[in-house]
Amino acid sequence: MKASQFFVSTLKEAPADAEIISHQLMLRAGLIRKLGAGIYSYMPMGLRVIRKVERIVREEMNRAGAVELTMPVVQPAELWQETQRFDKMGPELLRIRDRHGRDFVVQPTSEEVITDIARQELHSYKQLPRNFYQIQTKFRDERRPRFGLMRGREFIMKDAYSFDRDQAGAKASYQAMAQAYRRIFDRFGLSYRAVAADSGAIGGDLSEEFQVLAATGEDAIAYCPQSDYAANREKAAALAPAGPRGAATQALTRTATPGSSTCAAVAELLGVPLQTTVKSLVLATDEGSKSQVWLLLLRGDHEMNEIKVAKVPGLDAGFRFATRDEIEDHFGCPPGYLGPIGLKKPLRIVADREVALMADWICGANAPDFHVTGVNWGRDLPEPDAVADLRNVLSGDRSPDGKGLLAIERGIEVGHVFYLGTKYSQAMNATFLDENGKPRLFEMGCYGIGVTRLPAAAIEQNHDARGIIWPDAIAPFTAVICPIGMDRSAAVQAAAEKLYADFLAAGVDVLLDDRGERPGAMFADWELIGVPHRVVISERGLGEGQLEYQHRRDPAATRVACADVLAHVKGRMAV
The missing domain is CATH 3.30.930.10 (Bira Bifunctional Protein; Domain 2)
Structure with missing residues (x-):
């Protein structure tokens, strides 16, 4: 392909709405x-x-x-209704009607x-x-x-x-x-x-x-x-920590924590590791007109994994985050200072594996500006209704295959x-x-x-300050020939046409830039587009019997004898 016959349309600046x-x-x-x-x-x-x-x-x-x-691409709704995905898939499924009022979808799969x-x-x-x-x-x-x-x-x-x-x-x-x-x-x-x-x-x-x-x-x-x-x-x-649970060493104490509504703030205020705190997450499930409120307990430095939570028996049919009214009805307190001790109404408690084996932990006291320290299972509250893996893994956690630590x-x-x-x-x-x-x-x-x-x-994986760096297999062109002054030099034009023909005959997906652009603009285009292999032809180089080759990742060009350029490029191409 020759650039004059193709369509090259580069921009110096990306539109403002291009984020990544x-x-x-x-x-x-x-x-x-x-x-x-x-x-x-x-x-x-x-x-x-x-x-x-x-x-x-x-x-x-x-x-x-x-x-x-x-x-x-357009599919009858009846098929999707058979699997109930017509309704279940939600607004991501584009639904349309034809002139007869029949339902169709535009396929997402x-x-x-x-x-x-x-x-x-x-x-x-x-x-x-x-x-x-x-x-x-x-x-x-x-x-x-x-x-x-x-x-x-x-x-x-x-x-x-x-x-x-x-x-x-x-x-x-x-x-x-x-x-x-x-x-x-x-x-x-x-x-x-x-x-x-x-x-x-x-x-x-x-x-x-x-x-x-x-x-x-x-x-x-x-x-x-x-x-x-x-x-x-x-x-x-997230593997369960090695047991058994430690013995209680602290008394249960109601501790003032003014203005500290997060585990991180409480840990900083009390001068304790964040890992000694427990966060309370309140969910609800609905069955008909009845709702069940659930309290999930995770270590203060851990994040809830919704995929795992959705596999907990009782939550596997679907859950939502509890409303403020439901929270206050069960805890007698707005969010920020919640905990499993002193509940106004019973609910189901699910503890993460880590929390189930913790001793002397800290949680909300169900009163604004107060937390409870020295909390222990069995002594201060009953064992949880269920224990499950509820959290995202962290770097440094034990690998589930037992062969090392996770990254x-x-x-x-x-x-x-x-x-x-x-x-x-x-x-x-x-x-x-x-x-x-x-x-x-x-x-x-x-x-x-x-x-x-x-x-x-x-x-995203292959780029630098100048532009894209394509792997050979999916580059728009594997190689580009850049003749300098092709429109002014018969020698450069002849060498470019010959090299172009040789590349095509050898099965190389090559483009010849015959647009007559200045060298700087020409090189900038192909570095931006990311063609992996570039050969530059100039009168001076031809006079010395050499061309310049540069891989898109190379910091500088390499001078190669004219007769050896094709073999050199093929040697650098990914197999």
């Missing part, structure tokens, strides 16, 4: 242009990146035995449609296992779309769905996809981790996320440097694999006939990759 570096650089490099909130046009330069991502995904999905199809295809097309166990995938536009009506393609409303996603006759087969299909994903992300040339994850709204039991490591990532990943353990922080188990790093989710079981086949009565002629529900898996999110994640 990938959003800024994608706009400045001319990869995307904003059409509306969370909706972007993929410009020619950006589309080349997306197509390279898609090509790698297709090759590895096909290699793994998956078969490509395409499902409609396609479990319902693919399950409908399976129940119509897969009749016998002899047709299994089967894996279908698509690369298709999705739409999720994000409340606050932001960060460009990182959290847009319209996006391109690869979603695949496996169908098996039993759990063993489904788990084998899951593992095949998990390995295919590792091959895909290895080929992208990005630093990533595969981490155990919660299945969220999709459902299912077995789940892994593929996280591109980046300091700006929204997700926290817990991993053990001494082992292979890695999990999304929302999934990582925390940030990541951007770009892929997710799920074992769904019969969640959707049961809801939609999708069955096949087994070897005995009896109907059985399909065992399913679901596997997604954020095709348009991945380039943004790659940029």
Whole structure:
């Protein structure tokens, strides 16, 4: 491709609403242009990146035995009503009506449609296992779309769905996809981790996320440097401390703590470690017209993990934070000084594993400006109704595999694999006939990759002050030839055209910048766009029989003999 035939549209400054570096650089490099909130046009330069991502995904999905199809973007509501997701999914699901008043949705994912295809097309166990995938536009009506393609409303996603006759087969299909994903992300040339994850709204039991490591990532990943353990922080188990619980050594004392409504403020006022304080979180569950109030107790330096809380029996059907009236009705005190001693009304108490083994701890006294010190289970209050893992893990916690201590790093989710079981086949009565002629529900898996999110994640991981630094595999062009004064020098033009032809013949994805730009502007464009390999041709260099080569990460150019440039570039290209 020649630049004069392509479309290069760079900006010196990013729009003011571009908040993170990938959003800024994608706009400045001319990869995307904003059409509306969370909706972007993929410009020619950006589309080349997306197509390279898609090509790698297709090759590895096909290699793994998956078969490509395409499902409609607009889907009848009836299918979503079968699984009850039409109502349950909430406002992120865009609902529309046609001219006849019939309900439809704009797909955020396609479990319902693919399950409908399976129940119509897969009749016998002899047709299994089967894996279908698509690369298709999705739409999720994000409340606050932001960060460009990182959290847009319209996006391109690869979603695949496996169908098996039993759990063993489904788990084998899951593992095949998990390995295919590792091959895909290895080929992208990005630093990533595969981490155990919660299945969220999709459902299912077995789940892994593929996280591109980046300091700006929204997700926290817990991993053990001494082992292979890695999990999304929302999934990582916080091990119970080694027991037994310590003996009481302090008397129960009501202590004045004026103006100290947080654990941190109380610890500072009393001159004690924050780890000796206990925070009170008040939740409620609703069943018909009746409500049950719950008190969760966590150590003062810990944060509640809502995913884990939602798995506590009694809270697993859904919970909310209690209202101020409910709190005052049970504690006789507004939030800020709450605790489990001296309650006005009984409630259910769930203690985190750490709190259940604490002695001589501090909590609110259920009176403004007062806390209670020297609190001990058994002596000062009954044992909790339940003990559970309620918190986020911290760096330095013991790894759940027992092989070291956890560390925390940030990541951007770009892929997710799920074992769904019969969640959707049961809801939609999708069955096949087994070897005995009896109907059985399909065992399913679901596997997604954020095709348009991945380039943004790659940029978050690979950039500098000058712009993007693409891995070879997904760069819009692998190499760029920059002739200086091509419009003024026949020798430079001839050398540029020959080198361009040689690169094309060797299968290098190359662009020849024949726009006639000044060297500074030309170099700035390609550094901003992030093409990995650059060759500069000048009259002076040709006179000395040399060209200049510079990888996007190199601090300076290297002089290479004209005859050796192609071999030199190919030697530097990622294998």
